[in-house]
Amino acid sequence: MCVIKTKCAAALSAVMTISFxxxxxxxxxxxxxxxxxxxxRLSLAVYSFSMDKPALTELCKIISNIxxxxxxLPFCAVLLILPKLTKATRAIGNSGVPMAMVMTxxxxxxxxxxxxxxxxxxxxxxxxxxxxxxxxxxxxxSAAAAFAAVIxxxxxxxxxxxxxxxxxxxxxxxxxSFALSVGLSRIYLGVHSxxxxxxxxxxxxxxxxxxxxxxxxxxxxxxxx
Numbered sequence: 173m174c175v176i177k178t179k180c181a182a183a184l185s186a187v188m189t190i191s192f193x194x195x196x197x198x199x200x201x202x203x204x205x206x207x208x209x210x211x212x213r214l215s216l217a218v219y220s221f222s223m224d225k226p227a228l229t230e231l232c233k234i235i236s237n238i239x240x241x242x243x244x245l246p247f248c249a250v251l252l253i254l255p256k257l258t259k260a261t262r263a264i265g266n267s268g269v270p271m272a273m274v275m276t277x278x279x280x281x282x283x284x285x286x287x288x289x290x291x292x293x294x295x296x297x298x299x300x301x302x303x304x305x306x307x308x309x310x311x312x313x314s315a316a317a318a319f320a321a322v323i324x325x326x327x328x329x330x331x332x333x334x335x336x337x338x339x340x341x342x343x344x345x346x347x348x349s350f351a352l353s354v355g356l357s358r359i360y361l362g363v364h365s366x367x368x369x370x371x372x373x374x375x376x377x378x379x380x381x382x383x384x385x386x387x388x389x390x391x392x393x394x395x396x397x
Contacts, residue, residue, distance in 0.1 A: 180329040181385065187321070188381035195309070195374035202291060202308060202367045211365035215294040219362055222300060229300055232357040236301065239312040239354035241279050244319060248272040270387045271322050278318040278379040282311045285375065291368075298362035310364045313372025314379070316354035320347035321380035351376075 201207050222229055237243075248271050286306040293299075293307035324347055327340045335343075355373060358364040364372075 180325075183329075184325075184381045184385050187377055188385065191374045191377035191381065195371055195378060198367055198371040198374060199289065199308075202371070203289065207365070207367045211294065211367060214359075214366055215298045215362060218360055219298040219300075222360060222362075228360070232360045233301060235353050235357040236312065236361055239316055239357070241275070241311070241315055244271075244275045244315060248275060270325070270384055271319075273387060274318050274322050274380045274383045275315065277383050278314050278376055279311070281379055282309060282314045282372070282375065285309055286311070293363055293368070294365050300361040301363060303361075303363035307364055307368045308371060309375050310355065310358055310368040310372030312358050313351070313355040313364070313369045314376035316351040317373040317376025318380040319376075320351040321377055322384070323347035325380070325384050 198207075286308065289308045290306055291308035293303060293305075324344045327335060327343045351373065355364075355369040359366060359369055
C-alpha cells in the first residue's frame with residue numbers, strides 16, 4: 173500500500189467522525205427508550221413477512237452464517253500469506269495487515285460495547301435462528317461494515333489503487349452489498365433490531381477508519397511486509 177495521502181487521510185477522518193456521531197446518536201436514541209416501540213413494530217412486521225417465504229429464510233440463514241467472525245479469519249490468513257508467494261499476488265496480499273488489524277479490533281470492541289450497553293435482542297418469539305447474548309450493536313453488521321471499509325480503502329487508496337475505475341466501482345459495490353446483505357439478514361431472521369444493525373454499521377465503519385489511519389501512518393514500514 174502506498175503512504176497515506178492527504179485525500180485519503182481526509183476521507184478516513186470524515187468517515188471516522190460521521191460514523192462515530194451516527195453511532196452516538198443511535199445509542200442515545202436506543203438507551204433513552206425512543207427506539208423500543210418502532211423496533212417492536214418492525215420486528216413483528218418482518219416476522220409476519222417471513223412466514224410464507226422459506227426460500228428467502230434459507231438464503232438469509234446462509235448469508236448470516238457467512239457473516240460470523242470466523243468467516244473472516246481464513247480470509248485474513250490468505251491475504252497475509254499471498255505476499256510470500258509470487259509478485260503477481262503481492263499487491264493483493266498487502267491488504268492482509270490492515271484487514272487483520274481492523275477485523276480483530278472490531279470484534280473485540282463490539283464485544284465490549286455489548287457488555288456496556290446490555291441491550292437485549294428482539295423478543296425470542298421472532299427468532300428464526302438461535303442467538304444468545306446482547307444485541308446492541310450487531311456484531312455481524314459491525315464486522316461486515318469494517319470488512320467492506322477495508323475493501324473500499326484498498327481499491328481506492330491502498331494495494332489495489334492502480335486498478336481501473338470499473339474494477340474499483342465493482343469491488344466497492346460488491347463490498348457494500350455484502351455488508352448490507354449481512355445486516356438485513358440479521359433483521360429478517362429476527363435476532364437484531366434496526367437500531368442494532370444501524371449502530372453496528374456505524375461502529376464498524378468507525379473502527380475501520382481509526383485502524384486505517386493508524387496503518388496509513390505506519391505504511392512506509394509495512395509496505396514490504
